[in-house]
Amino acid sequence: MTLERPPIRLLYIDDDRGLSRLVQKELGRHGYEVTLAADGDAGVAALDADDFDICALDHYMPGRDGLDVLPDILHRPAPPPVVYVTGAQEGRIAVAALRAGAADYVIKDVSEDFTALLRSALEDALLRRRLERENEEAQEQVRIARDRAECMLREVNHRVGNSLQLVSTFMSLQLRHMADEGARDALREAQARIEAVAHVHRRLYTSGDMETVDMQAYLDGLVGELTKSLGSDAASPNITLQAEPMRVSTDQAVSLGVIVTELVTNAVKYAYGAGEAGEIRVRLAPDPSGRAILTVEDDGPGLGDGKPKGTGLGGKIITAMASGLRSAVEFDSAHKGVRACLAFDL
Ligand SMILES: Nc1ncnc2c1ncn2[C@@H]1O[C@H](COP(=O)(O)OP(=O)(O)OP(=O)(O)O)[C@@H](O)[C@H]1O
Ligand SMILES: [Mg+2]
Numbered sequence: 001m002t003l004e005r006p007p008i009r010l011l012y013i014d015d016d017r018g019l020s021r022l023v024q025k026e027l028g029r030h031g032y033e034v035t036l037a038a039d040g041d042a043g044v045a046a047l048d049a050d051d052f053d054i055c056a057l058d059h060y061m062p063g064r065d066g067l068d069v070l071p072d073i074l075h076r077p078a079p080p081p082v083v084y085v086t087g088a089q090e091g092r093i094a095v096a097a098l099r100a101g102a103a104d105y106v107i108k109d110v111s112e113d114f115t116a117l118l119r120s121a122l123e124d125a126l127l128r129r130r131l132e133r134e135n136e137e138a139q140e141q142v143r144i145a146r147d148r149a150e151c152m153l154r155e156v157n158h159r160v161g162n163s164l165q166l167v168s169t170f171m172s173l174q175l176r177h178m179a180d181e182g183a184r185d186a187l188r189e190a191q192a193r194i195e196a197v198a199h200v201h202r203r204l205y206t207s208g209d210m211e212t213v214d215m216q217a218y219l220d221g222l223v224g225e226l227t228k229s230l231g232s233d234a235a236s237p238n239i240t241l242q243a244e245p246m247r248v249s250t251d252q253a254v255s256l257g258v259i260v261t262e263l264v265t266n267a268v269k270y271a272y273g274a275g276e277a278g279e280i281r282v283r284l285a286p287d288p289s290g291r292a293i294l295t296v297e298d299d300g301p302g303l304g305d306g307k308p309k310g311t312g313l314g315g316k317i318i319t320a321m322a323s324g325l326r327s328a329v330e331f332d333s334a335h336k337g338v339r340a341c342l343a344f345d346l
Contacts, residue, residue: 195225279298
């Protein structure tokens with residue numbers, strides 16, 4: 001039993017009738033269905049009328065030569081691969097045909113080798129076309145899978161951001177019913193810590209890039225929220241931001257956001273007395289060694305003995321987050337107030 005394969009539809013464009021017949025007969029025996037065209041225009045008309053898997057195009061023809069016809073074939077929508085047929089000693093023409101987009105070339109030789117050579121060039125060209133198609137399909141599948149994964153990740157970030165927002169809202173509701181000022185402060189700080197994390201997820205949800213975060217935009221939003229949550233009255237210190245454009249990984253952004261929140265919270269609490277105006281400066285800049293430096297500084301009295309007046313949790317959180325960035329926060333003793341610096345690898 002022979003396996004029925006559909007014939008390979010070949011359009012053979014050549015003015016040499018004798019050779020055309022030979023090709024038709026020989027390739028016909030090898031599973032080809034050969035349509036003959038005696039010149040370029042007849043070939044183009046045949047392509048208009050029918051679908052072909054592949055095309056062979058002769059160079060020397062009366063009227064238009066093969067190089068003149070080739071663009072007409074290749075500029076069609078979804079053109080078949082074209083194998084170019086040239087005389088011996090005509091390397092230049094073969095090269096010109098390949099440059100113009102031919103899949104391969106065969107040297108026209110009156111010996112009976114020609115049909116065998118043509119067949120092998122046709123088969124190679126068809127195989128290459130099939131591999132190209134398969135490759136394109138595989139790439140398309142990868143693209144679809146990646147898009148789907150990104151879409152899910154965006155959805156997850158959206159939900160995480162929303163859930164954290166919900167937790168923060170619960171805390172706001174609870175705050176309204178709390179009279180004790182110390183408890184209110186503690187709750188507000190916890191809320192600021194949660195907001196710092198929620199903010200990263202919201203940035204990821206709205207950004208096209210899921211792996212990195214635009215720090216300028218993120219810190220801008222974060223500083224805005226810290227201003228709202230920590231210093232609601234007019235006399236409270238002014239928080240300024242000066243950030244150079246840079247992108248960091250999601251994990252780095254979460255760590256940096258939490259550190260900024262802790263440092264700014266401390267400055268609000270300890271640098272200026274109640275009703276005292278002042279400035280808290282947040283800066284992010286690349287340094288010449290290829291790292292980046294985050295600085296939070298105020299013009300208050302400085303760290304003093306550094307002993308926690310509160311729970312001391314802030315310092316522990318800062319140490320943990322900084323070690324995640326393979327770094328540590330350092331305090332610049334030359335500065336009058338507190339200047340906390342953190343250098344990290346980008
Ligand atoms: N900007 C600052 N100006 C003056 N003193 C500071 C400043 N930042 C920190 N300190 C001092 O360092 C101490 C330790 O800060 P840390 O954040 O570790 O703990 P905390 O703020 O007291 O407690 P928590 O962060 O849990 O609320 C503070 O209690 C304060 O005395
Ligand atoms: Mg603190």
